[in-house]
Amino acid sequence: MPELTARGMSSPSQRRVYLDSHATTAVDPRVAQVVIGAMTTVFGNANSIDHVYGEEAASLVECARVETAALFGAVADDVYFTSGASESIRLAIGHAIVTRASRGLPCRVLASSVEHRAVLDALGEWVTAGSARVDYIPVDDRARIELDALRAACSRGVDLVCVMAANNEVGTIYPVAEVARIASEYGALSLVDATQAAGRIPISVEGMECTYMVLSAHKMYGPKGVGALISPYAVLGAHSHTPGVGYGTPNVPGIAGLGEACRLRSLEMLGDECRIGALRDSLQRRLLSDIGELEVNGDLDRRLSGNLHISVPGVPNDAVVARLRRRVALSTGAACSSGAQSPSHVLRAMGLPQWRQAGALRIGLSRTTTESELEFAAYQLVRAVHATRRAMMSA
Numbered sequence: 001m002p003e004l005t006a007r008g009m010s011s012p013s014q015r016r017v018y019l020d021s022h023a024t025t026a027v028d029p030r031v032a033q034v035v036i037g038a039m040t041t042v043f044g045n046a047n048s049i050d051h052v053y054g055e056e057a058a059s060l061v062e063c064a065r066v067e068t069a070a071l072f073g074a075v076a077d078d079v080y081f082t083s084g085a086s087e088s089i090r091l092a093i094g095h096a097i098v099t100r101a102s103r104g105l106p107c108r109v110l111a112s113s114v115e116h117r118a119v120l121d122a123l124g125e126w127v128t129a130g131s132a133r134v135d136y137i138p139v140d141d142r143a144r145i146e147l148d149a150l151r152a153a154c155s156r157g158v159d160l161v162c163v164m165a166a167n168n169e170v171g172t173i174y175p176v177a178e179v180a181r182i183a184s185e186y187g188a189l190s191l192v193d194a195t196q197a198a199g200r201i202p203i204s205v206e207g208m209e210c211t212y213m214v215l216s217a218h219k220m221y222g223p224k225g226v227g228a229l230i231s232p233y234a235v236l237g238a239h240s241h242t243p244g245v246g247y248g249t250p251n252v253p254g255i256a257g258l259g260e261a262c263r264l265r266s267l268e269m270l271g272d273e274c275r276i277g278a279l280r281d282s283l284q285r286r287l288l289s290d291i292g293e294l295e296v297n298g299d300l301d302r303r304l305s306g307n308l309h310i311s312v313p314g315v316p317n318d319a320v321v322a323r324l325r326r327r328v329a330l331s332t333g334a335a336c337s338s339g340a341q342s343p344s345h346v347l348r349a350m351g352l353p354q355w356r357q358a359g360a361l362r363i364g365l366s367r368t369t370t371e372s373e374l375e376f377a378a379y380q381l382v383r384a385v386h387a388t389r390r391a392m393m394s395a
């Protein structure tokens with residue numbers, strides 16, 4: 001069993017493999033170096049620019065703004081730093097609702113039925129307050145959005161359309177430029193949740209008619225607790241980028257880390273994702289051959305390269321995850337057959353049969369995943385599935 005040291009880290013006395021990169025990614029050591037530099041050397045307050053300490057910190061923030069904008073084809077002034085995607089989403093939705101509130105009617109929102117909880121919950125609060133009304137756009141059994149349904153819904157009147165760029169459970173990639181264009185045709189604002197897509201697939205706001213795009217550093221090898229909202233609107237007020245009058249004390253180390261993560265993704269994303277995709281495909285082949293009965297969920301033609309979402313018939317996902325928990329970190333997503341967690345709204349929206357929801361396992365590869373780790377993980381996973389099956393049969 002791995003031991004906990006005084007610093008809370010495990011000693012490597014037992015091999016273990018991390019395959020939960022949709023939840024979070026390991027910080028790239030090059031990013032960590034930038035964060036440490038910003039904590040120890042450039043420690044000034046970026047809003048206190050009466051001296052060079054503050055000026056240096058402000059300049060780090062501005063460099064990060066440029067790097068972040070560059071990865072998403074944005075104008076640097078349109079990048080607002082936040083504590084992560086959840087805060088960015090709340091800011092964007094709040095801004096949209098207040099912008100459209102002038103008519104004195106609830107804001108009419110369309111959201112895909114597989115949006116992340118951060119979007120659904122933020123919208124829910126505005127609905128409860130009587131300021132918004134939400135209709136959901138259906139998806140098919142691969143979690144693909146139905147654009148005709150979107151158009152039909154828009155034609156009945158809409159103020160804001162919310163769609164994710166890639167799904168956090170099954171990895172399906174969405175045609176966000178097309179969605180934003182349809183929203184704009186009907187005079188609506190649009191929010192693109194790029195949290196899972198950012199740094200994994202090319203995604204650019206340049207020429208895209210989206211009003212808000214959100215992202216988070218910890219999904220792209222950056223630190224936790226920092227993200228961005230990209231919007232041509234002055235979402236945080238006209239002076240939010242002006243040093244000395246900015247919005248609170250900026251999280252300079254986190255922001256510098258996000259900037260560095262974006263710079264590295266600009267350079268390395270395509271190569272990394274190509275390698276990750278080849279590893280994922282070989283793991284998929286191996287599981288299909290060694291487990292036998294198995295369904296792969298999501299859109300196999302358009303999914304994130306690091307995503308492998310499977311369902312094993314008759315094998316409850318929580319039992320498998322429990323057997324693996326010290327050796328292989330993978331996830332049930334939100335779908336837990338024990339009932340301890342609520343069933344996945346994504347798998348339900350896809351209309352998957354009960355066994356595919358109950359047996360769902362989400363595997364997430366990253367740039368640090370190696371062939372040897374996958375060999376180990378596949379062996380452990382196949383063993384856990386067979387052992388769970390045997391236990392179910394003898395119960």
Ligand code: PLP
Nearest residue numbers: 084085086116118168195196216
């Ligand atoms: N949106 C999506 C698609 C996500 O996957 C997540 C996190 O899992 C979030 C939003 C929330 O991100 P954060 O952890 O930065 O608040």
